[in-house]
Amino acid sequence: MPQRLHLRIWHYRWLFLTFGVVLGLDQVTKAWIIRSIPFNTYFDPIPVIPGYLNLVHIGNTGAAWGMLQGFGMILGIVAMITVAIIFLCRRMLLLHTTSMQLTFGMLIGGIVSNLTDRMIHGYVTDFIDVNLQVYRWPAFNIADSAIFVGVVLYLWFSFAQPPKTDSCTNKPAQDQASDNNTESSPSDAS
Numbered sequence: 001m002p003q004r005l006h007l008r009i010w011h012y013r014w015l016f017l018t019f020g021v022v023l024g025l026d027q028v029t030k031a032w033i034i035r036s037i038p039f040n041t042y043f044d045p046i047p048v049i050p051g052y053l054n055l056v057h058i059g060n061t062g063a064a065w066g067m068l069q070g071f072g073m074i075l076g077i078v079a080m081i082t083v084a085i086i087f088l089c090r091r092m093l094l095l096h097t098t099s100m101q102l103t104f105g106m107l108i109g110g111i112v113s114n115l116t117d118r119m120i121h122g123y124v125t126d127f128i129d130v131n132l133q134v135y136r137w138p139a140f141n142i143a144d145s146a147i148f149v150g151v152v153l154y155l156w157f158s159f160a161q162p163p164k165t166d167s168c169t170n171k172p173a174q175d176q177a178s179d180n181n182t183e184s185s186p187s188d189a190s
Helices: 002-011 013-036 072-088 098-121 142-160 173-179
Strands: 046-049 053-060 124-130
Touching: 002 013, 013 053, 013 098, 013 124, 013 142, 072 098, 098 124, 098 142, 124 142
Parallel strands: none
Antiparallel strands: 046 053, 053 124
16 A cells, blocks of 8 residues: 555656645745745835836735735635645546646645645735836735746646547557457556
């Protein structure tokens, strides 16, 4: 049994690695912001690239761009349900592929990191402030960026991937299924 668990973990290694990098990087940067920059500095930002990129320290009790302010508990529950659905639908989401493991590693890492903030602080710490001169983007963090990139990659891979093939024979999945009517399908190590 422990060997089987080890194989399962190895099978999803890119998912776990990406998840860990996103979670760790986001939590470390947020801890640094909390220690280094006073709270509520949105209107008194620290310039990184003057006129374009600033550091701020704000607490967001809502979702992206400050929507749904005050619904932190509901957003936390939705986050937990989302992670559970990803786990339960891992085969349908093609998490056995490296591209989807990287994609969902970013999504889950961002979701869990922001959920951690909600549970510890009661809000999500946002600190990246982008000013495009004609529009000042709402402040965000590493986790938000990972979620956004994960969604974009999921859409890209969903629409741009070639037809599914069996990794051993390189036949299209439907041809492989007709060839194996009497054989059982290989385990996906789930």
